[in-house]
Structure formats: C-alpha cells, structure tokens
Amino acid sequence: MSLITIAGRERLSHTAPIGPPPSPFLGRHLRPLAVPIALLAIWELLAHAGVADPRFLPPLEEVVARGVAEFSRGGLAFNLLASLERDLIGFVCGSVAGIALGLAIGFSRLLERLLGPVLLVHRQIALFAWVPLISMWFGGGEAGKVVFIALAAFQPALINTWQGVSGIPRSYRELAEVLTFGWFDFARIIAIPGALPQIFTGLHSALIYAWTATVGAELLLNIAPGIGGRMNEGQHLFHMDLLLLCILLLGGVGVVFNVIAGSLEHRLLRWRIP
Amino acid sequence: MTGPVAISEQGRGQSHALEIADVSKRFSVAGRRVQALSHIRLAVDDGEFVSIVGASGCGKSTLLRLVLGLDTDYDGDIRVDGHRVERPGLDRSIVFQEHRLLPWLNVEANVAAALRQSGLGAAERGELVRDHLHLVGLDQFAKAYPAQLSGGMAQRVAIARALVTKPRFLLLDEPLGALDALTRLRLQDELQRIVRHEGTTAVLVTHDVDEAVYLGDRIVIMHPHPGRIATILPVTDAVSRDRSDPNFIRLRDEVLSWLGVSRTGIDADAELARRSA
Amino acid sequence: MAAGLSATQTGPGDSTAGAAPVRRGNFPAAGILLLGLVVPLGLLTAWTVAALLGHLPEQILPPPWIVLDTLLDGIQDGSLLSSTMTSLERVAEGFAAGAAVGLVFGTAVGLSKTLREFVDPLFLALSQVPTLGWMPIVILIVGIDEGLKIIVIGWSAFIPVVLNTSQGVRDVPEAYVELGRVLSFSRWSKLTMIVLPSAVPSIFTGLREGLANGWQTLVAVELIASFEGLGYLMAYGRQLFQLELVLSAMIVVGLIGLVIHGLLTLAENRLQRWRPETSR
Numbered sequence: 118m119s120l121i122t123i124a125g126r127e128r129l130s131h132t133a134p135i136g137p138p139p140s141p142f143l144g145r146h147l148r149p150l151a152v153p154i155a156l157l158a159i160w161e162l163l164a165h166a167g168v169a170d171p172r173f174l175p176p177l178e179e180v181v182a183r184g185v186a187e188f189s190r191g192g193l194a195f196n197l198l199a200s201l202e203r204d205l206i207g208f209v210c211g212s213v214a215g216i217a218l219g220l221a222i223g224f225s226r227l228l229e230r231l232l233g234p235v236l237l238v239h240r241q242i243a244l245f246a247w248v249p250l251i252s253m254w255f256g257g258g259e260a261g262k263v264v265f266i267a268l269a270a271f272q273p274a275l276i277n278t279w280q281g282v283s284g285i286p287r288s289y290r291e292l293a294e295v296l297t298f299g300w301f302d303f304a305r306i307i308a309i310p311g312a313l314p315q316i317f318t319g320l321h322s323a324l325i326y327a328w329t330a331t332v333g334a335e336l337l338l339n340i341a342p343g344i345g346g347r348m349n350e351g352q353h354l355f356h357m358d359l360l361l362l363c364i365l366l367l368g369g370v371g372v373v374f375n376v377i378a379g380s381l382e383h384r385l386l387r388w389r390i391p
Numbered sequence: 392m393t394g395p396v397a398i399s400e401q402g403r404g405q406s407h408a409l410e411i412a413d414v415s416k417r418f419s420v421a422g423r424r425v426q427a428l429s430h431i432r433l434a435v436d437d438g439e440f441v442s443i444v445g446a447s448g449c450g451k452s453t454l455l456r457l458v459l460g461l462d463t464d465y466d467g468d469i470r471v472d473g474h475r476v477e478r479p480g481l482d483r484s485i486v487f488q489e490h491r492l493l494p495w496l497n498v499e500a501n502v503a504a505a506l507r508q509s510g511l512g513a514a515e516r517g518e519l520v521r522d523h524l525h526l527v528g529l530d531q532f533a534k535a536y537p538a539q540l541s542g543g544m545a546q547r548v549a550i551a552r553a554l555v556t557k558p559r560f561l562l563l564d565e566p567l568g569a570l571d572a573l574t575r576l577r578l579q580d581e582l583q584r585i586v587r588h589e590g591t592t593a594v595l596v597t598h599d600v601d602e603a604v605y606l607g608d609r610i611v612i613m614h615p616h617p618g619r620i621a622t623i624l625p626v627t628d629a630v631s632r633d634r635s636d637p638n639f640i641r642l643r644d645e646v647l648s649w650l651g652v653s654r655t656g657i658d659a660d661a662e663l664a665r666r667s668a
Numbered sequence: 669m670a671a672g673l674s675a676t677q678t679g680p681g682d683s684t685a686g687a688a689p690v691r692r693g694n695f696p697a698a699g700i701l702l703l704g705l706v707v708p709l710g711l712l713t714a715w716t717v718a719a720l721l722g723h724l725p726e727q728i729l730p731p732p733w734i735v736l737d738t739l740l741d742g743i744q745d746g747s748l749l750s751s752t753m754t755s756l757e758r759v760a761e762g763f764a765a766g767a768a769v770g771l772v773f774g775t776a777v778g779l780s781k782t783l784r785e786f787v788d789p790l791f792l793a794l795s796q797v798p799t800l801g802w803m804p805i806v807i808l809i810v811g812i813d814e815g816l817k818i819i820v821i822g823w824s825a826f827i828p829v830v831l832n833t834s835q836g837v838r839d840v841p842e843a844y845v846e847l848g849r850v851l852s853f854s855r856w857s858k859l860t861m862i863v864l865p866s867a868v869p870s871i872f873t874g875l876r877e878g879l880a881n882g883w884q885t886l887v888a889v890e891l892i893a894s895f896e897g898l899g900y901l902m903a904y905g906r907q908l909f910q911l912e913l914v915l916s917a918m919i920v921v922g923l924i925g926l927v928i929h930g931l932l933t934l935a936e937n938r939l940q941r942w943r944p945e946t947s948r
Contacts (some may be wrong), residue, residue, distance in 0.1 A: 148782075149789040156790075173809060227703075234704035241925030242918060245888040245899070249906035249914045254728065292491050294461060295479045297508045306504055310495040329798040336800060337891055344801075352804035360805045364797055371796030388495045388536045 175358045183358040184365075197366055199342040200331055203259070207266025208327040212320055214267070215274025219319075222275075223282025223312065224304065236279075240272055244330065248337050257339035262331075265338070269330035270323035277319025281312030314386055321378045328371060406473035407434040408592055409458065409560060414467035416453055416618075426617035427453045428465070433611060433620065435560075440586060440593045442607030444600055444646060450618025451596040455562050458594070459483055471559070481508060484553040486566040490545040492537040492552075498524065499533040502552045509556060523551040526585055543574040550582070554589055561586060563595040567602065579605055583632075600650070604643050605632060612649045621649055730912045739916040748901070752920055755886055755897040758814070762821025763882040767875055769822075770829030774874070777830065778837025779863070791830065799824040799885055803892060812893040817886070824885040825878035832877065836870025837863055868939060876932050883928065887921060 157177060163169045164176040187193035222229045222236075247268060255261040285308055293303045335345020344363050351359035416428040428450040435441050443451045456462050457469055460479040469476045471483070484505070492501045499520055506516045524530050527547040537545055546566060553561055566582070567575045583606055586593050597603050603610050607626055614621045624646065630638045712732065718724045719731035726734075742748030777784050777791075803820060810816055840863050848858045864871075890899020898917050905913030 148785040152786050152790050230700055230703040231707050235707050238922065238926065241929055242922040243884045243887040243925060245884060245891060246902065246918050246921045248891060249902045250911070250918065253906060253909070253911060253914070288487070288489070288491055289493065291461060292487075292493075295459060295485055296505050297479055297481055299508070302507050306496070306507070307493065310493070313495070329800065332798045333800050333888055336803070337888070348801065348804045352807060355808060357805070357808065360808070364801055364805065367801040368793055368797040371798070372793065375796065388497075388538065 172355055173357060175361075180358045180361050183356075184362050187359075187362065193347065193362065193366070196342050196344055196347050197370075200335065200344045201370070203262055203334075203343065204266060204327050204331040207263045207330070208270045208324060210263070211267035211270030211327065212274040212323045215271040215276075215319070215323065216278045216316060219275045219278025219316075220282060220304075220309075222279050224300075224308070229279075229283070236275065240276065244269055244272075244326075245333060245337070248333070252338055259341065262334040262338055262341070265334045266327050266330045270327040273322035273326055274316075274319045277315045277322070278312060281315030281319075282308050284315070285311045314382075314389065317378075317382045317386065321375075321382065324374050324378055325371070328367075328374060332367060406470070408437045408439075408472065409435040409594075410468070410470045410473075411454070411458070412468040412470065414454070414457060414465055414469060416450070416457065416462075416465040428457075429617035429619045431467070431618075431620055433623075435592060435594060437592055438590060440595070440606055440608045441611060442595045442597060442603035442609070443611040443613060444597055444603040444650065445613030445618070446615055446650065447598065448618075449613040449615035451613055452564055453618065455485065455564050455594065455596055458560075458562060459485055481505075481556045482559040483562060484556055484558040484560070485562040485564060486546070486549050486553045488565040488568045490537070490542075490549040492545055492548055494537050497534050497536050498529060498540070498548050501537065501548055502555050505552045505555050519555050520551075523555045524548075526554070526588065527551045527581070541574075542570050543578060546570060546578065547581070550585065554585065554591065557589070559592060561589075561591045561593045563593060563597075565597055566595075568597070568599070575599075575602070582606065600643055600646050601634065604630070604639060604646060605634065610642075610646055612646060624649075727909060727911065730915070735912045735915045735919075738910075738912040739919060742916060748916070748920065751896060751898050751901050751917075752924070755890065755899070756924070758817045758889075758897065759821060759879075759882050759886050762818045762886070763825045763879055765818060766822030766825030766882065767829050767878050770826040770874070770878065771833055771871070773826075774830040774833025774871075775837055775859075775864075778834035778867070779859075784834070795827045795831070799881070800888055803889070807893060816893060817889050820889050821882045821885045824881040828877035828881060829871075829874040832870045832874025833867065836867030836874075839870065840866045872936055872939060876936070879928060879932065883925065 160174060161177050164171060164174050184193075218232075222232055248265060251265050251268070252261050255264045289307050289311060290303075293307050298306065331343070332345050332348075335341065335343040336349065340346050340349055344366055348360060348363045350356070351363065411431050411433040414428055414431040415426070418425045418427050431454060433441075443454070445451050453462075457465055458476065460476045460483070463477060476483075492498075493504065496504065502520045502523060503516055506519065509516070511519070521530070521533075524533055527550055529544060529547055529551070532540065532544065532548075537548070540548065546569075550566070563582075567578050570578065579602055593606075595603070595606055604626060610624045610626060612621045612624065613619065624642070626642065630636070630642050633639060715724075715729065716732050719729070724731070739748070777787060799820060802823065803816075806816055806819055810819065844862050844866055845858075848862045853861060886897070887899045887902075890897040891903050894900040894903075898921055901917040902914050905911065905917065
C-alpha cells in the first residue's frame with residue numbers, strides 16, 4: 118500500500134550514467150514536462166473526439182471547472198483540512214509512542230528480549246488487517262480512524278528508533294565507557310544523536326504511512342468529512358472529475374510531506390555533510 | 392616458556408605508578424581457546440614514555456584494553472599506585488587508532504565530552520577545552536565537524552580529548568597508524584612535545600619501530616602466540632632523538648632484529664632463535 | 669504496509685534486511701527464547717483468565733478457545749484454506765505482473781539518463797498518491813472483479829521495484845564500469861556481467877518491498893471490494909459481529925506475513941553469499 122518513496126533517494130545519484138551521453142533532443146528543463154503535457158494533450162483530444170466515454174474520461178476543462186467550484190465554495194478545502202487534521206493527530210500520537218518505546222527497547226536489553234519477538238511478529242500482520250478489529254473496539258468514527266492512523270505511524274517510528282539505538286557501533290559504546298559516561302550522558306551524547314538519522318527515516322516513513330492510513334481509514338470506516346469521503350461520493354455518483362481532483366490532492370499532500378521531511382532532515386543532520 | 396624478567400630496576404620494592412603483574416588473558420574464538428597474553432610483567436614509573444612494539448596479534452592492544460579497564464576478565468593484576476584496576480577511569484585516557492570522534496559533535500564539543508564526568512564548572516571546562524585545542528594547534532577549528540577534518544587533524548582532536556582530563560596515564564593504541572607517512576612524522580614530534588608539556592605518563596602501542604624508538608624512554612618488544620614480552624630495551628640518552636644518528640639507527644636495528652627482521656636480511660631466523668634461546 | 673517496514677530501512681547501501689537488531693548478550697540462548705515467550709504467554713493467560721471470569725464481553729474479545737475453535741473449523745471445512753488460497757493467488761499474480769514490468773522499466777530508467785529526465789518527475793508524482801486512493805477510479809473503470817485486484821496489487825508492487833532497481837543500476841560503482849570498458853565488454857555483457865549483478869542487493873530490496881506492499885494492498889482491496897479471500901472473511905466477520913472470525917483471519921494473515929518474511933530473508937542470504945558478513 119505504502120509508497121515508500123523517500124525523495125532523499127534522488128540525492129544518491131552521484132555515479133556516472135552508463136551509456137552514451139544524452140541526446141540533444143528537447144531542452145533539459147523541458148524534458149520533465151514533456152510526458153505529462155503529451156499525456157494531457159492526448160487525453161483532451163480523446164475526450165473531444167468522442168472516442169472515449171466522457172464518464173470515464175471527462176475533458177480537462179471539466180476537471181478544472183470542478184476544482185474551481187469546489188475550492189471557491191470551500192468544500193474540498195474543508196475536506197482536505199479534515200483529513201490533514203486526522204492524519205497529523207494520528208501521526209503525532211503514533212510516532213511519539215513509537216519513538217518512546219523504540220528508545221526504551223534500544224537501551225534496555227531486558228526489554229528488548231521481552232518485547233522484541235512480539236513486536237517483530239506484530240509487524241508481520243498487514244496493517245489493514247487491523248481495520249475490522251479497530252472498528253469494533255473503537256468504533257468506525259473519529260476515534261477508530263485516529264487509532265488506525267496512529268498504529269500506522271507507530272510501527273516505522275518504533276522499528277527505526279530501535280534499530281538506530283541498538284546499531285550504535287561498539288566503538289562508541291567503548292568510548293562512553295572510557296569517558297566514564299553514566300546512562301544519561303550515554304543517551305544524550307552518543308545514543309540519541311547517533312540514532313537520529315534512523316529515527317528521522319522512521320518519522321519520514323511514519324508520515325507517509327499515516328497518510329496512506331488516513332485515506333484507508335476514510336475509505337474503509339464510517340463516512341466522514343475528508344478526502345476519502347469525497348472519493349466514496351465520487352465513486353458512487355460516478356463523478357470522475359471529482360475523483361481525479363482528489364487524486365491530485367492526495368499526491369500533492371504526499372509531495373509536500375516529502376519536501377518538508379527532506380528539508381528538516383537536511384537541516385538537523387548537518388554534521389553528516391562534510 | 393621462559394618468564395622474562397621485565398620489572399624495571401628502578402623503584403623496586405615500592406609501588407609503581409602502573410604495575411602489570413603476571414597478567415595472562417585467554418579468549419575463546421569460535422570455541423577454541425586462544426592465549427592472547429601470557430605472564431606479562433611490566434612496571435611503568437611516573438613521567439615515563441614506554442613504547443610497546445610487536446607484530447600484529449601479539450596482544451599489545453589487548454594489554455591496553457586491560458589497563459583501561461574495558462576488560463577485567465584476566466589472570467594476574469594490573470595496579471595503579473597499588474590499587475587494582477576495576478573499571479575505566481578518567482585517570483587513564485586513550486587515543487584509539489581510529490579517531491573515534493563523534494560525528495554529530497563539533498571539535499570543541501568532542502573534546503568537552505571527556506569532561507562530562509569531571510565535575511568541573513562550565514567556565515573551567517571551556518577554558519580547558521580551549522587550552523587543549525591550542526595545544527594541538529586547532530584553535531581555528533573549534534566549530535568544525537569531524538567530517539570536515541583531515542585524518543591528521545581528527546587525530547589531534549582525539550589527542551586533545553584524551554589530554555583534556557589531565558590524565559595520569561595517556562594510552563596510545565597505534566594512534567598514528569592510519570595516517571600517511573608525512574603526517575605521521577609530523578605528529579610524532581607533536582606528540583612528543585605535548586606529552587612533555589603535560590608531564591603525562593604515556594604507554595604507546597605501535598608496530599612502527601621508528602616511532603617506538605623515537606618516542607619511547609623504554610621499548611617493550613612483544614612476541615605473538617602467545618603474546619609475551621620478549622625483552623625490554625632502554626633508550627639511553629646517548630641515543631639522540633635524531634633519526635639519522637648512528638646510535639638511533641643501531642637501536643632501531645636491534646629492535647628490528649628482535650622482531651625477526653634483519654637489516655641485512657641474512658640471518659634473521661638464526662638471530663631470532665639465538666635471542667629467544 | 670506494516671510488513672513493508674522492513675523494506676524502508678533497507679536502502680541499497682544498508683541491507684539489514686529487516687532482521688531484528690541483534691546484540692551479543694550475556695543471556696544464554698535458551699534464556700533468550702524463554703524471555704521472548706514471557707509477554708505473549710502472559711497476554712494469553714490474562715486473556716484466558718479474563719474470559720473465564722467473564723470480564724470480557726464477547727463483542728470486545730471472544731475467549732481464546734472460541735477463536736481456536738473457529739480457526740480449526742475453518743481449516744476442517746476448507747473455508748479458511750480456500751480463502752487463503754484465493755488471497756495468495758491474487759498476490760502472486762499481481763506481484764508477478766507488477767514486479768516483472770517494474771524490473772524492465774526500472775532497469776531502462778536506471779540505464780538511460782534521457783529516459784529518466786522524461787519520466788522520473790511524473791513517476792515520482794504518481795507514486796506519492798497512496799495506492800488505495802486509486803481504487804475508486806479503478807473500480808469505476810474495470811469493476812470489482814479480479815482485474816481490480818491485479819491492477820492495484822501490481823501497481824503497489826511496481827513502485828518500489830522501479831525505484832530500487834533504477835537506483836541500483838545507477839549506483840553501480842564507477843570502478844566496475846571502467847573495468848567493463850577496459851575489458852571491451854559489449855553492452856549486453858556490461859549489463860549482465862556488471863550492472864545487474866552489482867544492482868542485485870538493491871533489486872532485492874525492491875522486490876521485498878514490492879511483495880510486502882502487495883500483501884498489504886491485497887488485504888485492503890479485499891476489505892473494500894471482494895466476495896472471497898481473507899480480507900473478505902474479516903469484513904464479513906465484522907459485519908456479523910463475529911470477532912472470532914476476524915481474529916482467526918488475522919492470525920492467518922500474520923502467519924503468512926511471517927512465512928513471506930522468512931522466505932525472503934532466506935532467499936536474500938542465498939543470493940548474496942558473496943557479500944562479506946559485515947555488510948549483510
């Protein structure tokens with residue numbers, strides 16, 4: 118389900134390309150736009166040539182008109198805010214719990230032995246398999262949705278924090294011993310900063326997972342204000358233009374999250390960049 | 392095996408600054424017992440600079456770990472001023488072969504990290520850190536991150552971190568081993584100057600014979616399998632600290648031949664056999 | 669999604685492969701196992717005791733023995749097995765389709781900078797939309813038959829396979845590329861002798877993420893639009909307020925997740941035998 122698309126990956130491409138140098142076809146800056154524009158043009162053509170059923174392929178101007186109407190009336194914006202609110206509440210609850218437990222397990226070998234196996238098995242259960250149970254325990258309303266979103270954010274935050282702390286190199290542990298650090302100094306000066314890159318990775322995934330879970334919760338649980346609710350409406354009323362708008366919003370939010378997470382990561386982990 | 396007599400003549404009968412008394416250490420590697428150190432006896436006095444040389448696997452780094460108190464599972468005794476070493480303490484600091492600076496702290500904070508358990512106030516700490524960065528010539532780089540430093544600079548920071556606590560003993564575990572030859576020569580001079588300046592007692596583990604002769608007041612030569620002390624050579628004042636001085640070269644060659652490397656390359660094995668007989 | 673976690677931390681550079689962080693401990697092996705059992709057994713005991721004392725309403729948590737009965741009944745009458753088979757088939761088909769297309773596309777995008785410049789931004793933008801978000805549209809276009817499941821599962825597997833394959837292909841160390849040039853390799857030899865083998869760890873990460881994503885998506889699709897399969901069984905149990913049905917389906921989902929995880933780890937270790945122990 119999840120799109121584990123961490124924008125940071127793009128930064129890794131430092132090796133030389135294989136094969137001949139790129140052909141001088143189209144300016145470099147236009148290339149990223151070429152395919153989307155071509156696709157939109159074909160779409161528009163098909164829609165107007167009467168080849169495609171307009172119910173499936175509404176002309177672009179209709180989608181745009183729909184967007185303008187929705188946003189000027191505030192309908193879709195309201196729904197977007199409802200989804201985001203739910204998403205962020207769940208994300209904060211889940212990731213805070215995940216990081217706290219991850220740190221505890223990372224620090225205490227006893228806790229790791231006690232809880233590690235349970236958590237590893239727990240993480241093999243597909244996230245959406247919790248939906249029916251959660252809806253029966255917490256109801257299909259707001260509480261159930263937030264619990265589900267929190268659960269989605271909890272797992273990557275937990276696992277990454279845990280791995281980050283227990284992955285602190287032995288040599289740093291030794292250093293802490295030689296400098297006669299107590300538990301607190303070890304955590305503050307060595308373990309937490311050392312685990313920070315991975316904690317960020319966890320938070321970044323948690324953000325993406327929470328967004329996926331938000332959409333899932335809105336589609337699977339009780340209908341409520343939110344993008345998922347509008348998608349349900351679009352599906353039942355066969356409003357393809359509304360559905361396409363919703364897709365645009367979902368993707369847009371994903372992109373924004375990625376950008377925010379990426380730049381925060383970049384800022385806070387300055388020490389990694391020489 | 393022959394128990395080498397390795398206790399220094401001076402100060403016999405009174406307790407030494409550091410005394411390694413009949414220390415043996417076994418590891419088990421993949422179910423097999425390996426004797427890493429066998430009956431090591433060595434006494435180090437205040438202000439001395441002792442070099443330990445030996446081929447890799449002779450247990451010299453293991454010995455440092457025991458002195459540090461990182462590992463207390465051994466036979467024999469390691470005593471500082473007559474007290475057995477039970478755990479790491481700020482009286483013994485170490486420079487590892489890899490600088491082991493924490494990449495997320497800048498230079499200043501890395502040095503200051505060693506003072507966390509010192510009980511000193513912030514102002515005093517800041518002053519100590521500044522002094523020691525000055526001592527290693529890195530005043531300008533206080534705010535730099537380790538990733539921005541060259542290998543030699545990083546190792547200077549590590550030296551500053553080791554000295555900032557004003558330790559009684561400075562343990563050096565091949566501190567210059569990962570550096571290029573020129574930087575290494577330059578840092579050897581620095582190290583000598585710094586250790587003299589601080590008046591610290593130093594134990595240097597190295598596999599660079601030149602370095603051992605150049606820096607040491609005494610040279611402990613270790614043989615492997617099991618790790619043991621072959622002999623201890625004093626570096627007399629006659630050996631000037633000039634690497635091309637004939638006395639220096641003679642002593643270096645003597646150390647080399649103890650290690651089984653002959654300058655002429657003819658009778659290394661015979662020499663080795665004769666010496667250990 | 670949950671199982672996809674393992675994939676998140678396995679970037680091409682560091683493949684801890686979702687293995688538990690292992691630390692050398694002072695506990696003897698048997699002791700470790702026992703400690704790991706303390707919590708599950710404790711929970712099970714608490715559950716049983718609470719059920720025996722009648723503190724647990726059946727709508728919240730039915731007694732463990734009823735869940736076990738349901739599980740055994742489902743196995744005996746074949747209903748649970750056939751649901752499982754249906755689900756597994758869907759995942760297999762969707763994953764195979766998505767991964768196959770993804771491998772080819774990812775390799776092409778990784779090799780050609782030009783192609784990358786054309787399609788990368790669009791692909792990245794599309795991949796930001798949660799897979800479930802596509803479902804209403806796909807349902808309108810293809811209906812809720814098997815086609816829907818294969819498309820959605822396939823798409824969810826496609827994305828990580830493309831991302832990781834193209835990254836792996838791009839990250840081939842320059843030194844190896846030079847070696848290929850020095851040995852005057854043909855394009856084909858470069859691809860098969862150098863590029864693909866050195867991209868294997870990364871490709872595998874993609875496949876692992878893809879399979880995990882596919883399994884996640886399957887459950888969601890079956891919850892939303894299906895008349896058979898494990899997800900449907902859960903949705904059905906929920907509608908009838910039969911929590912024991914939901915729980916027994918969850919147990920099967922978890923078991924399959926564990927088996928997939930185990931098989932992938934095994935396969936990964938075999939494929940990467942040449943890698944030094946430390947970098948695994």
